[in-house]
Amino acid sequence: xxxxxxxxxxxxxxIVGGSNMADAKTWDKTFxxxxxxxxxxVEFKNRFGITLVGDLYVPKTINKNDxxxxxxxxxxxxxxxxxxxxLYAQTLAERGFVTLAFDPSYTGESSGTxxxxxxxxxxxxxxxxxxxxxxxxxxxxxxxxxxxxxCGFGGFAINAAQIDTxxxxxxxxxxxxxxxxxxxxxxxxxxxxARYEMKQNLNKxxxxxxxxxxxxxxxxxxxxxTGNEPQFVKDYWDxxxxxxxxxxxxxxxxxxxxxxxxxxxxxxxILQYSSEIRTPVLVVHGENAHSRYFGEDAFKKLKGDxxxxxxxxxxxxxxxxxxxxxIPFDKIESFYKxxxx
Numbered sequence: 541x542x543x544x545x546x547x548x549x550x551x552x553x554x555i556v557g558g559s560n561m562a563d564a565k566t567w568d569k570t571f572x573x574x575x576x577x578x579x580x581x582v583e584f585k586n587r588f589g590i591t592l593v594g595d596l597y598v599p600k601t602i603n604k605n606d607x608x609x610x611x612x613x614x615x616x617x618x619x620x621x622x623x624x625x626x627l628y629a630q631t632l633a634e635r636g637f638v639t640l641a642f643d644p645s646y647t648g649e650s651s652g653t654x655x656x657x658x659x660x661x662x663x664x665x666x667x668x669x670x671x672x673x674x675x676x677x678x679x680x681x682x683x684x685x686x687x688x689x690x691c692g693f694g695g696f697a698i699n700a701a702q703i704d705t706x707x708x709x710x711x712x713x714x715x716x717x718x719x720x721x722x723x724x725x726x727x728x729x730x731x732x733x734a735r736y737e738m739k740q741n742l743n744k745x746x747x748x749x750x751x752x753x754x755x756x757x758x759x760x761x762x763x764x765x766t767g768n769e770p771q772f773v774k775d776y777w778d779x780x781x782x783x784x785x786x787x788x789x790x791x792x793x794x795x796x797x798x799x800x801x802x803x804x805x806x807x808x809x810i811l812q813y814s815s816e817i818r819t820p821v822l823v824v825h826g827e828n829a830h831s832r833y834f835g836e837d838a839f840k841k842l843k844g845d846x847x848x849x850x851x852x853x854x855x856x857x858x859x860x861x862x863x864x865x866x867i868p869f870d871k872i873e874s875f876y877k878x879x880x881x
Contacts, residue, residue: 617692
């Protein structure tokens with residue numbers, strides 16, 4: 541898809557761990573607002589100095605001195621926190637967790653220029669930066685922090701779990717390995733010669749970008765469908781381009797990725813040490829998802845009896861973005877309550 545696609549206790553501005561936190565005054569999400577949680581806009585920096593912006597969801601039942609388990613959430617690839625990650629964050633906050641849905645570096649409301657750049661290193665770091673923030677938040681138990689990544693950020697979440705031992709439980713939902721699909725295409729259909737030609741074209745574009753002082757855009761989702769697109773493109777379009785999931789800051793809804801940022805995705809494969817992850821990992825994928833092989837192959841590399849693969853019957857890739865009838869929230873909740881205790 542890379543190429544195509546409180547009030548309550550916290551009604552005042554708080555300064556926690558050096559981060560400015562203010563009430564989310566207007567509801568600009570693609571899902572209904574819950575009356576069971578409070579939402580705060582937060583900012584924090586990653587180790588590259590990029591300011592990340594997120595929405596912190598906190599159960600209204602929280603007491604002043606409570607220390608709850610927490611989950612940092614991001615994705616899908618090309619989405620913003622007001623879309624799928626926010627839905628997951630709000631739902632899990634209703635179930636007793638402090639949750640943080642955040643915009644990755646260079647996207648949404650987070651900083652970083654040029655815009656709409658993806659990086660296997662920086663996007664993995666974004667999860668660790670979210671753990672930094674949560675570890676220092678007064679109502680979070682720093683020994684009970686998990687992460688959840690959706691789509692391409694499912695792959696980055698597993699990548700973060702293999703390097704960041706503070707992460708106690710990880711869920712990858714409808715995951716992509718963005719480095720694999722960028723380098724090898726869908727179903728590993730791109731061979732070495734085709735990849736070399738792709739690199740030639742991208743590096744030629746770098747020269748042109750420098751000359752023009754601008755950054756060329758990769759292809760995005762079409763504004764209109766012809767009917768001849770692959771089914772998974774139609775599924776993406778139905779989420780990102782309609783009232784169902786459209787958001788003006790979402791790259792897949794209203795923008796394009798920076799074309800040459802795919803160079804790092806081609807050159808820096810993730811999940812190289814995923815077999816060394818000692819903490820629990822839950823991989824969730826749809827039975828009918830075109831991307832199912834990414835999740836199944838990632839699961840095969842994991843070791844230990846604390847890893848699980850959950851295939852959701854009848855679900856396609858995009859169903860697990862927002863279809864609450866198919867997203868297995870009960871099982872995801874149980875996974876975190878079991879492993880963040």
